[in-house]
Amino acid sequence: MEDLLKSIMLGLASGGIYALVAVSYVIIYKSTRIFAFSQAGMLVIGAYTFWQCLVVWSLPIWISILITLAIAAAIAIIIERVSMRPLIGQPILAPIVVTLGVMLFLRGIALLFWHGEVEGYGEAFLPLGVWHVGFLSLPKIQVYGFIICMLVIALLISFYKYTRTGLGMRVVHEDHLVAQNLGINVKRIFQYSWIFSCAVAVIGGMLLGNIQGVGLDLDANGLIAIAAVLFGGLESFGGAVIAGLAIGIIQIFAIQYLGALLPGEITMLVPFVFLLLILLIKPYGLFGLVRIERL
């Protein structure tokens, strides 16, 4: 029982970050219908940029965060302008493959600047140590990470719900033609979506870097988040969150209970096997939008 609860807590903690990364895919998918693989690369860039500011230049934490977010926004604008906008109206596969290329490019940039060495924030970012709650011992970085993820997601969802720009973005999510017809500048909304998504992704990168160490391998988390996105349904923030958390828990369970039985890192596969099973049963994912069709 104790073990079970412990696994669930740990699973939720890593699941929170998967949820955040999954949300970054959903932001772009909802408005542009493009599945942006490049966001896995943004995790690496975010983690390294933050490390550079915080540890190498020893800037204050808030300034480091702001710089990282600003760089994320700049990269987002460049990706959107240079590689996505010329492809508007082309077959959907073209931009998707381009995002794959962008992911490798971002990885390459990280390799160029930081030589692929694994770094860490040490005590500079979130406080280390553990909390003891009853029989549970909760690592502080994981708890803080989880809270930050949920806050960012809540902030984003309320932005969509309560602001004018958010409303415009939701109309774009539904139908580009309707949005244009209402005078909403769809291309600008695409740009906003990329900026939001990249900002969310670098926050995910910072948190992951704090837990797993800042390195090129962080983009594997991007892959796991893809499982969460598909599992939750590509178009649903709520679905992405729930699926992200579920995959976090499933992964910890797999490591806990199957890890001893299976050789090597086969447990990494578990989220994807699980994804396959879910998609067999519900092809749109758990919370994919049901098309409203009136007969």
Place this chain on the structure above:
Amino acid sequence: MLELENVEVKYLNTILVLKGVNLKLDKGSLACLLGANGAGKSTTLKAISGLLRTEEGAVTDGVISYDGKNIQNRWPEDIAALGILQVVEGRHMAEHLTVEENLRAGGLIYKGPRSQMGKDLEMVYSYFPRLKSLKDRTAGYCSGGEQQMMVMGRSLMGHPEVVLLDEPSLGLAPLLVQEIAGIIKKINKTEKVAILLVEQNAIMGLDLATYGYVMENGRIVLDGSADSLRENEDVKQFYLGLSGIGQKRSYKDVKHYKRRKRWLG
């Protein structure tokens, strides 16, 4: 004032759809555009609103001007910003948003004070009382008539000067068509919005409008005041379904050949 001069439209640079359309819409007036399927009515509206550009179409000749400025071949969002809004045929909307959110989305384009949004919503609800009781309903699940009211109300939220209404009566019950017609008239009168109405329902169109255009094969073949069109023999027979004497035609004495007419356009 909106004016089309000799407008020619091609799709994909090969398919000629409009072959020189001339049309004029004064400030605050209500004109209707009649014609058979495929005559080019919707294309005319899309040429004005810019939606043509999203369908690989373009104005290849002629001039569309609004208040003296050339506006052909601009993006739809730019044209909407000028105050020309099209209500597209088939009631396209953000299906998963609520009715009120859809209305609010229509108001995003208005650049005036933010507080205006609430007043505008009340204004729309006063024209379409039914929408008020539906405001938290998911738009996609509303009935056809309610959706038509919603998309019309939505265009009002943007403070338009010109509304291009494409077939508001499509697929609606006759009683509802009457209701919508009444509202169109009222909006035109009280909000001083110029309306260009495209209709298959010629009786309704000519009743509402003060001026009418008849389109065929990508050309305006006939135009005149609504009264004169209503008295025109050809319009009567082809569009209003009346015989020469002005009574309803019965199947009993229907002709065995289809009367053809070559329009001199």
